[in-house]
Amino acid sequence: MEVRKKDLLLKGTGVSPGIIIGKAFLLDPQEIEVYPLHLSSDAEIHQEINRFKTALKESKRQLMNVKKEVEHKKYKEASYIIDAQALILDDKMLIETIVSTIKKEKIDAATAVKGTVVTLSKSFDDIGDEYLKQRKTDIDYIGERIIRNIMGKKRQDISTIKEETIIVAHDLSPADTANLDVRIVKGFVTNAGGKTSHTAIMARALEIPSVVGLEKITREVSSGDMIIVDGTIGVVIVRPTAETLRNYAEKKQRYEQLEKELFQYKDLPAETPDGFRIKLLANIELIEELASVREHGAEGIGLYRTEFLYLNRKDLPSEEEQFSIYKKVIEKIVPYPVTIRTVDLGGDKFLSRIDLAEEMNPVMGLRAIRLCLKEVSIFKTQLRALLRASALGEMKILFPMISGLEEIYQIKEILEGLKHELTKEGISFNQAIQIGIMIEIPSAATIADLLAKEVDFFSIGTNDLIQYTLAIDRVNEHVSYLYNPLHPSVIRIIKNVVEAAHSNGLEVVMCGEMAGEPLYLPLLIGLDIDKLSMNPLCILKVKKILRLLSYHESQEFVKMIDQFKTASELERFMKHEMKKRFPDEFEYGEHNRTHSKR
């Protein structure tokens, strides 16, 4: 594609395929960039002071509106924070300091506000008291509000948007996405993130195109700008010319045509020509995705992540509420099986109900099974709901973040207690319910042979397994290029896990991003993985390739895999081979990277 003068093309990592052309909506930019402007006349100084004062009035008006809303919603605790923020807006000292900064330093209002807020924040840094320190964020917040009003960049309320829109943000947290109206959101583009960040997972869940890791997109785009998002190759075009728009409209049409053609594979078996069957299952997070699971011909749900039940609410989901949701999932997917994973909170997800200490490295901190075994009552509520649901269809329970045998012993003890309770209460459940564990921590992978004797199945979570094995923070855009599923260590670990499972008669499911990437398919078949669970959107493409691959050749390939000593050697080989066989499916052009090099 040729870049025209007026187009601004930004490259990132495409994390959810498809093309969308539409209007951007800038969501809560973390920080507004302020560029100092030197003032040369008294008239200009006067004008900047007026801009500041107008912005101050506007800020106050907005704050009062927020207050009304808060009072209306009866969050009384929040109302004193707003009162205090209003007092900060009225603060003589703050106003005088800013006005005199504009006058003395002859700089624009926004820069003066920013400078004053930074100075004030620093003085709070010296304060030892944690409670007093919280004041700093209030001042930062107020400063940002004033600057936003000076620059005319209003903080728009996401729930007020009525037309279709593409969300542009620094990053999206689970809480952000939970607040979005999915009917009007047509794409996500963010500064931060990688293939496995929350934004990426959400975009694929919603089947909307998404590009992440764009670094500066929030700086380049204003709300209302026309943008093109190509999630397949990881490109965003800001304010495209008429010609680019025309080209892309055509490209979009071609892409959608190809997608449509894939649907002929929907009811065909997932089988290689030499007769190897592998089950292709779906990963889901929201019950809204159930329709897509069926549409894409999944043979069940290999991973239902339950985190969303807990997010963005003040209370915890009750047993009844959870039961009714699990019931819905099981009933909608019958006759196929469902594997439900117990809540994996902590880490980058946020649970408002439980006050948790801030952690330096939340991914390795108190999360998933660790949090559940600490907050046992939350765990028990979920397990009871799951046990009750197990009476309704084929359902298995999966436990995340297992690091050793002790956790399994503890889980089993709790589970047995609950089964006993339910029996006494006369409530029906599946006495022989299967339990499985996520193999995502290297320690668990290493002792897979021991763990295999205690559980019914393994599920390899490649996202975390790779991140922990390679010590790569997958959200950190500066190191995410090192994240490579083809690292020899990762392949050896998977091999070890599959061997341990099979020699103990267990099935192995792979449920990370790796499972849905057709490039890795020969490797996964060769490794004898029993089931692949992936985003429903990937299933048809994977099935199409699978139906053309040779199981026998894949086995031979895995036998000689030790010849490849680095991830890049292996990646080059696999791309070359796949491209040779499937020239239309694997075009690794300049843009089409499996892993972002940013």
Place this chain on the structure above:
Amino acid sequence: MVKRQGNLTKSPEKIKECIIKHEWGIHLRTAGLFVKTAKKYTADIMVEKDGMEADGKSIIAITTLNAGKNATIKIKACGEDAEQALTDLERLIENNFEEP
């Protein structure tokens, strides 16, 4: 440190000494209540702690005093309604900022 604003130009000045009992000291909410009360009066109000002075009508100034639990502060008021202002502010602190 930010320069503290406000001058007590008029005299005579009235002074009261108080001890902050609130668990969190003068933090956002308590500072907010203090400033709201102080603003009801025309008198100039200054708060002193450990030799540092802050404008009693500026929420930012008084929070930067870093008055935690058990801190002793001096409230100084100057103006026509100085006496009432001091009584009112003292009551606020004595009542632990209206918290039981």
